[in-house]
Amino acid sequence: MKLELMHEDEKLLTRRIKVKVNGKEFETPIKVFELLSNNEFSPFNLLKNFTKESKGLIEFRLNITQDNLIKMDNDINLTSRFIYKIRKKLEDVDNNVILLIPIYKIKNQNISKEEIEYLLDFLLNLLRSNIVDILSIPIIKYRSNDIDLDFYLNNFVKPFLEYIFSYNKEKISEYFLGYIPKISHRRVTQVIDIYLKYNITNFVVEFKYSNPISYGPTLEKLIRTVLLMEKEIGREGTLIHGINVNKGLAKKSEEIISAKDLLSFCQGITSFSFPFRPIKPKINLSYKQTFRIFEHYDYGYHRYSKNVIEKLAADEKIEKVENIKYIERAINTKRIYTESSEIRKKLIENSVLEYLKSKNEIKDYLERLKTFANKVKERSLKL
Numbered sequence: 001m002k003l004e005l006m007h008e009d010e011k012l013l014t015r016r017i018k019v020k021v022n023g024k025e026f027e028t029p030i031k032v033f034e035l036l037s038n039n040e041f042s043p044f045n046l047l048k049n050f051t052k053e054s055k056g057l058i059e060f061r062l063n064i065t066q067d068n069l070i071k072m073d074n075d076i077n078l079t080s081r082f083i084y085k086i087r088k089k090l091e092d093v094d095n096n097v098i099l100l101i102p103i104y105k106i107k108n109q110n111i112s113k114e115e116i117e118y119l120l121d122f123l124l125n126l127l128r129s130n131i132v133d134i135l136s137i138p139i140i141k142y143r144s145n146d147i148d149l150d151f152y153l154n155n156f157v158k159p160f161l162e163y164i165f166s167y168n169k170e171k172i173s174e175y176f177l178g179y180i181p182k183i184s185h186r187r188v189t190q191v192i193d194i195y196l197k198y199n200i201t202n203f204v205v206e207f208k209y210s211n212p213i214s215y216g217p218t219l220e221k222l223i224r225t226v227l228l229m230e231k232e233i234g235r236e237g238t239l240i241h242g243i244n245v246n247k248g249l250a251k252k253s254e255e256i257i258s259a260k261d262l263l264s265f266c267q268g269i270t271s272f273s274f275p276f277r278p279i280k281p282k283i284n285l286s287y288k289q290t291f292r293i294f295e296h297y298d299y300g301y302h303r304y305s306k307n308v309i310e311k312l313a314a315d316e317k318i319e320k321v322e323n324i325k326y327i328e329r330a331i332n333t334k335r336i337y338t339e340s341s342e343i344r345k346k347l348i349e350n351s352v353l354e355y356l357k358s359k360n361e362i363k364d365y366l367e368r369l370k371t372f373a374n375k376v377k378e379r380s381l382k383l
Contacts, residue, residue, distance in 0.1 A: 001134060001174050001202075005237035007347040013223060013268040013373045016347040017237040021133045021175075024097045025055070028239070028270035029343055031336040032059040033096065034329075036276060037089060043274075046319045046330035048092060056337060058096045059243070059273045060132065062086065064119070066106045073118045087131055099177070100126065100135035101204065101243065106142050109151065116159050124167070127175055136204040136241075137161075137179040137195075146208075149183055153194060161198045173199040177241065182208040185221040192225050201229060202239040209275045211248040211260035212267050213365060220376055223268035227380035242272035247301055252290045256300040258361045262336060265343060266352070266369045268376070274329060291328050294335045296342070300361035301332075 006027070007016040017028045033051055035044040035058050044051060044058055072079040090098060102123060119138065126132045140147050140156055164173055178195035180188065180203055195201070205222065207215060226238050248260040264272050291309050292301035304312075306324050313320055313327045316334060321327060346355045353370070357363055 001239075003202075003235070003237040003239065007350075009266075009347060009352045010350060011353045011373060012266040012369055013376060014266050014343065014347060014352050015237060015268075015270060016344050017239070017270060019057075019097065019239060021097055022130060024095055024133065026057050026097050027344055029265035030057055030271045030340045031333060032057045032099070032241075032271050032273050033333060033337070034058075034273050034276065035060045035089070037062045037086070039276075041321050041323070041326040043330040043333040046321070046326065047334055048319075049317050050334055051096060052092075052094055054337065055095050056097075057271055058090075058093055058098045059101060059241070060090065060098055061101045061103060061276070063103050063105060064122075064138075066104070066108075066115070069104070069115060069119060069122075072122070073114070079122070083125065083129075083131070086126065090131060097134065098132045099204075099241065100132040102135065102138040104138045104140050105144070106140060109142060109147070109155070111140075111156055113159060116156065117163050120160060120163050124172070127172075134175050134177060134202075136177045137200075139179055139181075139206075146181060149181060149187065149191075152181065153191070157194060161194070161200075165198055174201075176200050177202045177204045177239065179204045180206060180222065182206045182210070182215075183218065185217040188218060188221040189225050192222075192229070196229060201233060201235070204241045204243060205269070207242050207245045207272075207275075209244055209246045209277075211246045212242075212264040212269065213248070213260050213368065216267075216368075216372060219267050219269075220372060224376045224380045226268070227376065231380075238270075240268055240270050242269045244275040245269075245272040246275055247292075252303075255303050256298075256361060257292060258365070259294055259299040259301055259336075260362070260365070262294075262299060262339065263362060263365060263369060265340065266356075267372055274333070289324065291324060292332075293328065294332045294339075296335065296339050297359075298361045299356075299359035 001021040004018040006018055019026055033044040033056055034042050036042045123135055140152055178200045180191050242264050245261045245264055247257055250257040291304050293304050295302050309324050309327055312331055318330050346352045
């Protein structure tokens, strides 16, 4: 994977980076097309007409249970069938770069060395077969919950990285992004230093339903650490992908919510994905649900009725499905993808801040974003 810093905003932490991998490329900042292995109504699937014409980044979340992994380790036919299913899910990606986010779901915390090695071998198979292009260090879920950071680092990440290191003669580490759980700013450097030891210098950052404004201290430490890292390794530009980035909380009665998720592009995040909690069927209650759609003219998520969402879906040629929440996600994914393209144009003109001043719903946050950028840049000068 090759990164080239094309433009950088003078007042904010917004970067236009060209990313090339496996003969494909995309530019940041960019909103990803989400694709979930266990959800046929993922935004990517509903936006196929649009993605065929667009070039971007797909975030493919792959759930692997501990039981299934152990079964596959003992049955090559089962492994082959699982890989075939993954290949079928990704057969329409065209020129999009695929970022794999493996989510390993364990039912006990005794993760064996054999498990870790087989999981890595399985992921490397997907990488070497060009089924995926880049991938995150796996996320570990214990009975659907996050696990303790020290356990994650000592019992999974370090053994996993040691096994990757044995492949370093092929420079395999450049295709991996280090996963950073939602943690205190005090521990960010510790986690990044572990990845740097193994030449992993791009990252996936867990927001866990936080918005970028409220996640400020951790983001500040992260971006400052990354800028220092770039000086040390002699590189400009780093891929920092945010997952489960939230727009912010609001009462259902509020007509407009500020698009705080999009402001992650002003805080060093180069791409991001929406939160994906399971959507429970509420077909008969659809009129009572709250639907919000991003509008580029004011950077607000506007509250709309079910009928309006259905009309928007028809206008934008998005496949109609029963649960309107899936359509809402697809529309917002498309709209923010399009808006990220506009931000890239403003970067070339060095006018991102002036452009954002015209967006009524987020202009109150601009001073905070400038302060954030200044603090990060000043402190990153101190090696």
